[in-house]
Amino acid sequence: MASLLHDIQHHSVTIAAPLPLDSGQVLPAVTIAYQSYGVLNADKSNAVLICHALTGDQYVASDHPATGKPGWWARMVGPGKPIDTDSYHVICANVLGSCMGTSGPASPDAATGAPLGMAFPVITIADMVRAQAMLLDHLGISRLHAVVGGSMGGMQTLAWAATYPERLASALVIASAARHSAQNIAFHEVGRQAIMADPDWQDGQYYGSARAPTKGLAVARMAAHITYLSEEGLTEKFGRRLQARNIKSFGFDADFQVESYLRHQGLAFTDRFDANAYLYITRAMDYFDLADPHDGRLAGAFAKAKDVRFTLVSFDTDWLYPTSESRRVVQALQSVGAAASFVELSAPFGHDSFLLDVPALDRLVAGALGTGF
């Protein structure tokens, strides 16, 4: 329930400085909710910023306040883990436009106090990164040991290197891309249309009402969830097996296990995510193309980033952000002489591999951060 979601208290800071947006609009002030782990050392040189994915949040290594489930990257972040909080001060902030305490469409209008809804300005990946930079300024951290992110988090990481190359020593980009493809945009548009076609969406002004577009949001999540998995993964997990029955119903109940699974995924998602936030963040991803301001030359985006150490990782079963997109980034980095590492890992889980048990990824992440593991 969206109303419950918005009642959760998050650790946050409100920065009373204007945030100019790519759209030309300006946010007069910005609230950023974040979590941190590990101790910031005396010279503030051990900070690692983790950027989360579309439906992620700042609870990277702590239990989710709405679902009670472990943090989305608890396997990667913590004491003795590949991103070792005994060595690093890890910061993860809820992205601009999201729904876990950072300014977004559910935030109140400064004048009326009512939720902004669709009056919240359309934001971009670069806007998210500028908001994160404001948080770091507030925390007194001028330079990061590393920025790390998977999927949309990888887009933010690339945008960090392009926007603030002097503020990071290394960038770790997992299962990501420097632009959204036509296919990526197409899938997002299906999700947005599902939300906006739900009568409970009410042009985005559902916050005060007893209704929220949970059906539309659930369908959006179902469609997106398919894109996060591989065909072989789905086949292995579900095949054509029937759900809690021996024969087909000859109706439209969830006969197949895969249907039941997707319905559950869709419904569970609505407990922890806001439909308008989904619209805004998918839009930001669709607008993302790092080469766009450089006449289509991606290398132009990294012209000042040659001293940043990049590590890119793709997965062989990820058809959402395929290896060819990572290679395109690597080629651009090589053309400017930046130190770049790249490997395509083999894992059966499709795009979601970056969140799951892939031991080679653990070794890579630790090595790229310089921990050794």
Place this chain on the structure above:
Amino acid sequence: MALRPDLAIIADAVPMASRVLDVGCGDGELMVALRGKGVDARGLEIDPANVTAAIARGQSVVQGDANHDLADYPDDAFDYAILSQTLQTTERPDRVVSELLRIAPRAFVSFPNFAHWRVRLALLWGGRMPVTRSIPIAWYETPNIHHVTVSDFRDLVRAKGIKVERVWHLSGDKPTSDAAASWRAEHAIFLIARS
């Protein structure tokens, strides 16, 4: 662990603080050895397990293929390119050598010498493709699709107008004299340069 003998020679010969691309860098052992000399080493490696191991050791390595992916590096991106024990596995060794000397003015190239006396004997008396210490895999599964001799390589670089600045010959793990190297060298390491 001691470096492979040809890598030890290259590690010794690479000047301090130079920029190096190690093509076919394996798990990055030469790059690690060069780190102590302040060398800015980058790697290209085809095998993802090796790439993973090298990155886990903190090295900058890109998964890629010497046959095609050298094209992604700009001209003069490095001071030295290194191609160790890989030339004989490439589709077009002549083009790979040209690429090495496009992205760097100098290159180290090492390869097993197919004219070593053991190889010659295996062919001469056995009538079969040799399986030796330096060429240990049978003809049907070897990645070595372009066997090359010391004399062949000299012919190639001469034909391409490439300068040979230095040559090392190895028999087993030991250096061997240049005299009769064509027979006696199991491995050769060439330092070549644009003329």
